[in-house]
Every structure is written in structure tokens, then in C-alpha cells.
Amino acid sequence: MQQIIPQATINRLPLYYRTLKQVAQSGKNIISSNELGALLDMTPEQIRKDLVFFGQFGLKGLGYQIDELAAHIEKILGLQHRWRLAIIGVNDLGVALASYENFTELGFKIAALFDINPKNVGKEINNMRVYNFDKITSIAPRKLIDIGVITTPADSAQLVANKLIDAGIKGIWNFAPVKLEVPMDISLVEEDLTFGLSTLSYRLAQRTN
Amino acid sequence: MQQIIPQATINRLPLYYRTLKQVAQSGKNIISSNELGALLDMTPEQIRKDLVFFGQFGLKGLGYQIDELAAHIEKILGLQHRWRLAIIGVNDLGVALASYENFTELGFKIAALFDINPKNVGKEINNMRVYNFDKITSIAPRKLIDIGVITTPADSAQLVANKLIDAGIKGIWNFAPVKLEVPMDISLVEEDLTFGLSTLSYRLAQRTN
Numbered sequence: 001m002q003q004i005i006p007q008a009t010i011n012r013l014p015l016y017y018r019t020l021k022q023v024a025q026s027g028k029n030i031i032s033s034n035e036l037g038a039l040l041d042m043t044p045e046q047i048r049k050d051l052v053f054f055g056q057f058g059l060k061g062l063g064y065q066i067d068e069l070a071a072h073i074e075k076i077l078g079l080q081h082r083w084r085l086a087i088i089g090v091n092d093l094g095v096a097l098a099s100y101e102n103f104t105e106l107g108f109k110i111a112a113l114f115d116i117n118p119k120n121v122g123k124e125i126n127n128m129r130v131y132n133f134d135k136i137t138s139i140a141p142r143k144l145i146d147i148g149v150i151t152t153p154a155d156s157a158q159l160v161a162n163k164l165i166d167a168g169i170k171g172i173w174n175f176a177p178v179k180l181e182v183p184m185d186i187s188l189v190e191e192d193l194t195f196g197l198s199t200l201s202y203r204l205a206q207r208t209n
Numbered sequence: 210m211q212q213i214i215p216q217a218t219i220n221r222l223p224l225y226y227r228t229l230k231q232v233a234q235s236g237k238n239i240i241s242s243n244e245l246g247a248l249l250d251m252t253p254e255q256i257r258k259d260l261v262f263f264g265q266f267g268l269k270g271l272g273y274q275i276d277e278l279a280a281h282i283e284k285i286l287g288l289q290h291r292w293r294l295a296i297i298g299v300n301d302l303g304v305a306l307a308s309y310e311n312f313t314e315l316g317f318k319i320a321a322l323f324d325i326n327p328k329n330v331g332k333e334i335n336n337m338r339v340y341n342f343d344k345i346t347s348i349a350p351r352k353l354i355d356i357g358v359i360t361t362p363a364d365s366a367q368l369v370a371n372k373l374i375d376a377g378i379k380g381i382w383n384f385a386p387v388k389l390e391v392p393m394d395i396s397l398v399e400e401d402l403t404f405g406l407s408t409l410s411y412r413l414a415q416r417t418n
Contacts, residue, residue, distance in 0.1 A: 173409050194315055199219055
């Protein structure tokens with residue numbers, strides 16, 4: 001797969017995936033781009049444009065084979081890997097992410113929680129023990145961690161990232177409000193919760209200006 | 210302003226805004242697209258392309274007037290409105306959002322917290338009282354709420370949205386994993402935390418497949 005898929009399309013794949021899974025549960029085998037569009041509040045054209053990147057799943061005039069398309073999206077998104085996550089920073093955000101149902105639904109597994117605050121280390125949250133982050137190098141391989149989720153304050157995030165990388169972790173999802181520097185072979189996604197709110201502000205302002 | 214600005218550009222404006230504010234604090238007056246690019250890990254071309262939507266702020270060969278550009282982005286994003294937010298659902302995610310520093314930094318004000326669970330109503334969180342959501346119709350106008358942030362479980366989110374709209378709230382930021390139906394005059398942004406994680410999964414899978 002050398003084709004470059006637009007980020008916006010990648011962003012919509014989890015939506016397609018979740019919807020296809022739900023529709024499959026109702027016993028349906030085939031869905032048209034019109035039906036999928038109605039469920040997702042999108043035009044059938046947009047859906048066909050997105051799904052064309054994933055080969056020919058459409059049965060001309062009928063629609064998509066639901067199981068086949070879902071399996072293909074699962075593979076494209078790498079969800080069949082059942083990635084194992086560690087959350088670093090057991091604050092409100094860390095705990096919120098640890099209990100966010102949609103992750104499990106998509107096959108992600110929260111495998112460990114870490115903190116450096118002695119007040120938090122040793123606690124049980126969602127049946128998971130909070131480990132001391134100083135032990136990341138030995139615990140990460142044992143717990144087969146693929147992805148480190150950083151929910152620490154900004155000023156410790158880079159140090160946490162460095163230690164995650166030293167521990168052999170290849171994926172970092174950063175919620176700390178700071179840009180991280182990582183080597184080329186590390187996959188980094190920086191999350192910023194102000195994006196959605198700024199979009200909303202923009203739209204409200206367009207209406208009221 | 211009838212020009213349609215791409216969503217990706219809107220998404221980057223908060224980053225520009227925050228960076229310009231930080232640079233201004235260091236006493237600098239003018240910044241080039243090269244300097245801004247180095248700070249943001251973006252190409253100068255991308256920055257010039259984004260900022261061209263906001264008129265001529267570049268001084269040919271010199272750079273952008275920092276204060277002027279920041280003020281203009283603030284206006285475009287509607288941040289000068291100092292929107293007032295109510296969070297509905299005082300769980301881990303609700304509390305995490307209530308204390309997320311970047312919101313305040315961008316001028317958003319968390320003005321009230323709501324819940325329906327008697328265990329939470331009346332609590333104090335970050336010096337804010339948790340109100341009974343049944344009282345939204347009287348409290349929202351009193352607290353001048355512009356935006357309702359829904360962090361409830363999926364099955365109550367639509368009902369919460371309806372009540373927010375009845376209470377006169379024009380903007381909804383939805384974290385509940387369900388698609389909401391709202392009238393045309395309501396601005397809705399649906400947040401899905403699985404997007405970032407799916408992007409990361411996709412990138413990791415591209416490397417390991």
C-alpha cells in the first residue's frame with residue numbers, strides 16, 4: 001500500500017468501521033453508500049470517494065459487502081494488531097482515557113497505568129494497578145506495550161517521551177500541551193483538545209458577527 | 210468574510226495564535242514564516258498558504274507583525290467573545306476538561322458544571338459548584354452560557370442536547386460517543402477521541418506490515 005490516503009479519510013475510517021459493525025449485528029450483509037450516508041449524515045459521493053482507496057468492495061448497484069469492508073478497514077487501520085496502551089499520568093484526563101469505552105470497542109487494550117506521584121502509585125483504577133513510571137523500562141516489555149499515552153503536565157512530557165522510547169515503545173499519543181521531539185522511527189500523534197472548541201468558537205462567531 | 214476557509218487551516222489557527230502570543234511575550238514584534246515554521250515544525254510555504262486567508266499581514270521580506278496577526282486570528286476564531294462554557298456530566302472526562310489549562314489560555318471560561326447524579330450535585334470542583342441539570346433553563350441565562358459541553362454517557366446525550374437548546378444555548382461540543390440531531394441554527398462539534406488513536410494505529414501498522 002504505497003498510495004497516500006488523505007488524513008481526513010483516515011479520520012473517517014473509525015466512523016465507517018463502527019457503523020459497519022453495528023449494522024452487521026442487525027443481520028444485514030450488504031449496505032449501499034446511500035444507506036451508509038444516511039446513517040453518518042454524509043453524502044453517498046463522499047463515502048464512495050473515501051472507500052475507493054480501499055479497493056473494489058462495491059457490488060455495482062447493490063452496495064458494499066459489510067463484513068468484507070469492515071475487515072478491510074480494520075486491516076488498514078491496523079486494528080487487528082490489538083495495540084496495547086500505557087497511560088502515563090493518572091490525573092482526571094488519564095483516568096477518563098483509561099475508562100473511555102470506544103477504545104476497547106475498536107480493539108485497543110489499556111494494559112498499564114503509570115505515575116510518579118507516590119500518592120497514585122499502587123492505586124487500583126478500573127482493575128489496573130498504577131505502576132511507578134521509574135520502572136517503565138522493565139514493565140513495558142513485560143506488558144507488551146505498543147503505545148504510550150502522555151497525560152502529564154507540559155513540563156514533564158518530553159522526559160516521559162524519552163523514557164518511553166528508551167523502553168522500546170514505538171507509538172506516542174501526546175495530550176500534554178507541548179510539541180515533542182521524537183526520532184523518525186517513532187509514530188507520534190499530538191492531541192489538542194482546543195481544536196474542537198476553536199472550531200465551535202469560529203462557527204458561533206460566523207453567526208453572530 | 211464569505212470566503213470558505215479549509216477546516217485544516219481553522220484547526221491550525223489556535224496553534225498559530227498560541228505561538229504568536231508566546232513570542233510576543235519575549236518582546237519580539239515581527240516574525241517571519243521561516244521562524245514561525247521552525248517553532249511549529251511546519252514549512253514556511255504552508256504557513257503563508259494558511260495565513261493568506263486572513264489578508265495581508267506579511268511585510269514583504271520581513272515577516273508578520275505579531276500583535277496584528279494575533280489580534281486578527283483572535284477575531285477570526287471568535288475568541289474575543291470570551292465564550293462561557295457549561296460542562297454537563299461531572300465524571301473523569303468532565304473534570305479533566307474543567308481543569309484543562311489551554312481553554313483558559315485561549316479565553317474560554319468554564320462558567321458552570323452540571324450533573325443529574327445527587328452524589329455530584331452540590332460538590333465544589335475547581336471552585337465551581339456542580340448544579341442540578343434539571344435547573345439548566347434558569348441557570349444558563351443567569352450564567353450567560355454560550356456553549357454546552359456534553360460529557361454524559363451516550364444514551365443521555367441527545368436529551369441533554371435538547372435541554373441545552375431549550376435553555377437558549379447556541380453551541381454544543383459533544384464528547385458522548387453518539388451522533389446528535391440539532392436544529393440548523395445550533396453549532397455542533399462532535400469530538401471523538403478515537404480519531405487520534407486510529408491515526409496512530411494506522412501509522413504503526415504502515416511501519417510493521
